[in-house]
Amino acid sequence: MGNRDRIILDGMGGDHAPAAIAEGAALASQIVENTICIVGDEKRLTDELARHKHNPKRIELVHAEEVISGDEAPVRAVRTKQRSSIVVGLNMLKNGAGGVFISAGNTGALMAGGLFILGRIQGIDRPAIASTYPILGEGVSLLVDTGANAECKPNNLLEFALMGSIYMEKVLNKRNPTVGLVNMGTEENKGTTVLKAAHALLAENRDTEGGLRFVGNIEARDIPRGAADVIVCDGYVGNVVLKLTEGLAWSIFQLIKQKFTSGLFTKVGALLLSGKLSELRGAFDYSEYGGAPILGIKGAVVKMHGSSNAKAVKNTIIKALPYMKNEVVRNIENAILNLEVTGRLE
Numbered sequence: 337m338g339n340r341d342r343i344i345l346d347g348m349g350g351d352h353a354p355a356a357i358a359e360g361a362a363l364a365s366q367i368v369e370n371t372i373c374i375v376g377d378e379k380r381l382t383d384e385l386a387r388h389k390h391n392p393k394r395i396e397l398v399h400a401e402e403v404i405s406g407d408e409a410p411v412r413a414v415r416t417k418q419r420s421s422i423v424v425g426l427n428m429l430k431n432g433a434g435g436v437f438i439s440a441g442n443t444g445a446l447m448a449g450g451l452f453i454l455g456r457i458q459g460i461d462r463p464a465i466a467s468t469y470p471i472l473g474e475g476v477s478l479l480v481d482t483g484a485n486a487e488c489k490p491n492n493l494l495e496f497a498l499m500g501s502i503y504m505e506k507v508l509n510k511r512n513p514t515v516g517l518v519n520m521g522t523e524e525n526k527g528t529t530v531l532k533a534a535h536a537l538l539a540e541n542r543d544t545e546g547g548l549r550f551v552g553n554i555e556a557r558d559i560p561r562g563a564a565d566v567i568v569c570d571g572y573v574g575n576v577v578l579k580l581t582e583g584l585a586w587s588i589f590q591l592i593k594q595k596f597t598s599g600l601f602t603k604v605g606a607l608l609l610s611g612k613l614s615e616l617r618g619a620f621d622y623s624e625y626g627g628a629p630i631l632g633i634k635g636a637v638v639k640m641h642g643s644s645n646a647k648a649v650k651n652t653i654i655k656a657l658p659y660m661k662n663e664v665v666r667n668i669e670n671a672i673l674n675l676e677v678t679g680r681l682e
Contacts, residue, residue: 341660342396343368343653344434347376348403348421349441351643354380357440360649362390368654373434375400375425400424406642410444414452422446426453429635435660438627438652440640447484447630454635457665459672462488463632464496465571465639466503467578471562478504478513479559479567482574482628490533493517493568497538497548498675499631499668500566506662507629507655516554516564518573526553538568541675626655631668636660 345361347354358381361372371394374381378399385395402420404413414423422441426449429437439446447463456463464481471477480500485492497515504513517535519527524535535553542550554563556577569577626648627640636659640652 339433340435342371342373342434344425344428344437345372345374346421346425346439346441347374347381349439355384356646357649358384359388359646361395362388363646363650364653365391365394371396373398375421404442404445406442410442410448413445414449422449430454436636436656438638438656440642440644443639446639450630450633450637454633457632457634457669460495460632462492463630465628466500466631467628472560477562477565477567479574481571482578483571485571488570490530490537493534494537497566497568498671501548502667502671503629503664504565506664506667507658510565512549513565514549514551515566516551518567518569519553522553626652629659636665
């Protein structure tokens with residue numbers, strides 16, 4: 337395999353780094369054929385790797401002595417900490433030393449670094465964070481944006497829809513994914529001026545060559561039911577939806593646990609249902625789904641949850657492979673160029 341098949345992993349980002357990062361990489365090294373290049377404090381990473389069974393032929397270390405913490409100002413940190421694991425990793429990606437960069441570190445620094453070092457895809461005004469969202473029954477939707485852009489223009493939402501559709505098809509294997517716009521009602525005249533204009537843009541690009549399967553506005557209550565494969569909204573709304581779902585799921589599981597442990601008969605019932613309850617908990621476990629791609633920059637970059645454990649790191653590495661191999665970035669570039677040529681992107 338060439339350099340562009342290597343996975344570049346930020347060894348120092350996240351609440352449990354470098355221990356969880358090294359352990360997750362060790363687990364992944366026994367599964368994937370690609371080389372995993374971990375960037376960070378070489379001595380600490382070496383010590384952590386020694387604690388876990390791993391394939392030494394699949395893991396390389398690149399030393400980076402600086403760390404960008406979660407509470408640092410993103411732009412300043414990227415500019416002043418040139419030997420940080422995030423900056424070194426992104427430069428490696430830019431220079432072709434790997435095909436994807438994965439980090440659980442400072443989201444703002446990762447976004448700023450992606451813009452400064454890699455740059456935006458031509459025609460993309462604002463990159464977006466795309467997060468998988470578990471739907472009732474089976475499978476996932478893709479929620480775009482979940483925190484990169486608190487305020488958006490109509491054309492930004494069109495870009496999110498297009499990028500999300502390509503990712504959904506190329507990485508999550510959903511052919512001809514549907515697209516829905518989060519709004520306060522399903523009627524096309526609902527919502528703010530921005531949402532009305534965005535609806536018009538999305539509808540204009542519906543079912544055209546290289547266009548979208550836009551199903552219209554969707555209400556928040558219909559998101560868990562899989563109202564659309566790609567759910568489009570600004571980052572403020574998307575972040576609220578994601579965190580509300582996480583909090584609600586946790587509260588429901590706690591309530592179920594309390595109810596099932598309140599008496600002898602309910603404890604027996606809980607024992608009988610323990611397998612199904614574990615499946616339900618797994619459906620809302622972020623560590624099962626890997627990280628969230630940052631779409632719109634000129635490189636495959638994946639943001640992991642800040643509290644990612646070894647399981648989440650392993651799954652993110654595995655699920656980042658099709659993002660890299662299926663040339664999602666190039667496909668987005670071509671799709672945006674097509675919209676510009678046809679005059680459908682304002």
